[in-house]
Amino acid sequence: MATVDTSNIEQTTSEIEPCRYAVKFDVPATEVNHALKVLINKYRSAKIPGFRPGKTPAKLVRRRFKKQIFEETRDSIIRETIQSMLQDDSLNAVTMPELTSDELSDIADDTEFSFSVQFDVRPEMEPPELHGIKVAAPKIEVSEVDVADYLDAMCQQQARLERVERPAEENDILKVSYTSQTSTDEEVPATAQNLVENSETWIRLTEPTDIPGLVSALTNKSGGDKTDVTVTFPDDFREEFLAAKTVLYSINVHEIHALLPPEINDELAQKMGLDDVDALKDAVRSQIESTQRQQRQREIVDQIGKYLIKASDFPLPPTVLREEINRVMYERLSQQQQDEPQSGEPIEKKLDAMGEQAEAEARERLALRYMLQTIAAKEEIEPDKERMKQHLQLMTMQAQQRQREINPYMAQEAAAANATSDAVFERLTEWAEVTEMDRDN
Incomplete structure (x- = not known):
C-alpha cells in the first residue's frame, strides 16, 4: 500500500553540472501525516501483551514503536517518491538517484518533509549526417597463393614427428646431452642445473633457445656427432647465475627428428x-x-x-x-x-x-x-x-x-x-x- 500520493509532492529540478541533476522534494505535512497513519496501522498488527493483533490502540503503538515508525515513514516516502520520478521517461536518468544528507529534514507530525537526490542523465545530442559516411575497405579476393599458404599452414599443424637419418635442419628437434665448463667455482643453483649439464633433453632448432647460439651450432650436425660450443650469456639472462658468463659446452647429438607434414592430395x-x-x-x-x-x-x-x-x-x-x-x-x-x-x-x-x-x-x-x-x-x-x-x-x-x-x-x-x-x-x-x-x- 502506498504511503503517499506523489502527485502532491513538489519537486524542483536543477542542473548542478553537465549531465548531472539535483531534485529537491517538498512533501506536504498532510502527506507526512497520512504516511505516519499508514505505518501506525501496520504496526498495530504486532504482538503486544494484552491486545489482539490489529486491536492495539494507535497511541500505544505510536509510543512503543515511535523510532521504527518514523524511520520507516521517512524511508517509504523517499522510496516511493524516487520510484515515481524514475517512471518519467523524459528524465533520462542513467544512474540511480543518490540521497544528499545536507538537505534531508526530520519526520515530524504536521510538518513538511524535504529531501534531495542527485543523479546523472543521458547527454542530449544531434547525430551527424549518417548517409554516405566515407570509408575505405579491402576487396574480397582470394588468390591461389592465399589458398596454398593456408593449406601449408594447416599441414604444418598436422605434421607428425619422425626420426630422420640426415644432417639437422632448421625446425628439427634434436635429442642431445651436454656437459659444460665455466670460469667460476661457484656452486650451481638448482634453477640453473639443467642449463649447465643435462644427460638427455630435446632442443628445437628454432630461435630463441634456452641456451643462446645452439641453432647455428647444431645445424648440419648428424646423429652421433659431438661438438664443442662456447656460449656467452647476455647480461640480462633470466637465470642470474649464468648472466654475463662465458661457458664451454660439450654436446652429444643422439637423434634427429623432423616434423613431416602430410601431403596435400585426395587422401588428405x-x-x-x-x-x-x-x-x-x-x-x-x-x-x-x-x-x-x-x-x-x-x-x-x-x-x-x-x-x-x-x-x-x-x-x-x-x-x-x-x-x-x-x-x-x-x-x-x-x-x-x-x-x-x-x-x-x-x-x-x-x-x-x-x-x-x-x-x-x-x-x-x-x-x-x-x-x-x-x-x-x-x-x-x-x-x-x-x-x-x-x-x-x-x-x-x-x-x-x-x-x-x-x-x-x-x-x-x-x-x-x-x-x-x-x-x-x-x-x-x-x-x-x-x-x-x-x-x-
Missing part, C-alpha cells in the same frame, strides 16, 4: 570429409573469403565508429564516466599482469602511468555508446534477438572462465545494448560510401 581431403583435393581447395577458399569479409566489416565499423566519435561534441555523465575509467584501468591492469606477471613494478605506479590513456579511452567508449543509442532511437533500429542471444552466451562463458557470477538482469541489458550497436553499425554500413582498396598480402 577424404580424411577431412571432402571428395578430393579440389573440394578441399574450394573449402579453404570459402574459409578465407569468410575471414576477409569479417575483417572488412571490422575495418568499416572501426572507421564509422571514429567518424561518430569525432562528431561527439557533448558532455558525458560524470559518475558514469568515472565508472568507465575504472573499468578501463582494471582491464588494462589485468592484461598487463598477464603479459608481465612478475614485473615487480608497484601497482600505484602502473595506475598513474595508464591514468590519462584510460580516461581518453573511457570518454571515447561512452561517447560512441550514447551516440549509437541515440541513432537507434531516432532511426527506430531494433536489436536482432538471435544476436542478443549470442552476446548473452558469450558474456556467460567469459564470466565462467573468470570464475565470476553474472547478474542476469545486467547481462540481459548489456546483451541488448551490444546487439543494438551491431544493428546500428549494419545500417550505417548499408548507407556508407565504401571505396574498395587492394588487399595487402
Whole structure:
C-alpha cells in the first residue's frame, strides 16, 4: 500500500553540472501525516501483551514503536517518491538517484518533509549526417597463393614427428646431452642445473633457445656427432647465475627428428570429409573469403565508429564516466599482469602511468555508446534477438572462465545494448560510401 500520493509532492529540478541533476522534494505535512497513519496501522498488527493483533490502540503503538515508525515513514516516502520520478521517461536518468544528507529534514507530525537526490542523465545530442559516411575497405579476393599458404599452414599443424637419418635442419628437434665448463667455482643453483649439464633433453632448432647460439651450432650436425660450443650469456639472462658468463659446452647429438607434414592430395581431403583435393581447395577458399569479409566489416565499423566519435561534441555523465575509467584501468591492469606477471613494478605506479590513456579511452567508449543509442532511437533500429542471444552466451562463458557470477538482469541489458550497436553499425554500413582498396598480402 502506498504511503503517499506523489502527485502532491513538489519537486524542483536543477542542473548542478553537465549531465548531472539535483531534485529537491517538498512533501506536504498532510502527506507526512497520512504516511505516519499508514505505518501506525501496520504496526498495530504486532504482538503486544494484552491486545489482539490489529486491536492495539494507535497511541500505544505510536509510543512503543515511535523510532521504527518514523524511520520507516521517512524511508517509504523517499522510496516511493524516487520510484515515481524514475517512471518519467523524459528524465533520462542513467544512474540511480543518490540521497544528499545536507538537505534531508526530520519526520515530524504536521510538518513538511524535504529531501534531495542527485543523479546523472543521458547527454542530449544531434547525430551527424549518417548517409554516405566515407570509408575505405579491402576487396574480397582470394588468390591461389592465399589458398596454398593456408593449406601449408594447416599441414604444418598436422605434421607428425619422425626420426630422420640426415644432417639437422632448421625446425628439427634434436635429442642431445651436454656437459659444460665455466670460469667460476661457484656452486650451481638448482634453477640453473639443467642449463649447465643435462644427460638427455630435446632442443628445437628454432630461435630463441634456452641456451643462446645452439641453432647455428647444431645445424648440419648428424646423429652421433659431438661438438664443442662456447656460449656467452647476455647480461640480462633470466637465470642470474649464468648472466654475463662465458661457458664451454660439450654436446652429444643422439637423434634427429623432423616434423613431416602430410601431403596435400585426395587422401588428405577424404580424411577431412571432402571428395578430393579440389573440394578441399574450394573449402579453404570459402574459409578465407569468410575471414576477409569479417575483417572488412571490422575495418568499416572501426572507421564509422571514429567518424561518430569525432562528431561527439557533448558532455558525458560524470559518475558514469568515472565508472568507465575504472573499468578501463582494471582491464588494462589485468592484461598487463598477464603479459608481465612478475614485473615487480608497484601497482600505484602502473595506475598513474595508464591514468590519462584510460580516461581518453573511457570518454571515447561512452561517447560512441550514447551516440549509437541515440541513432537507434531516432532511426527506430531494433536489436536482432538471435544476436542478443549470442552476446548473452558469450558474456556467460567469459564470466565462467573468470570464475565470476553474472547478474542476469545486467547481462540481459548489456546483451541488448551490444546487439543494438551491431544493428546500428549494419545500417550505417548499408548507407556508407565504401571505396574498395587492394588487399595487402
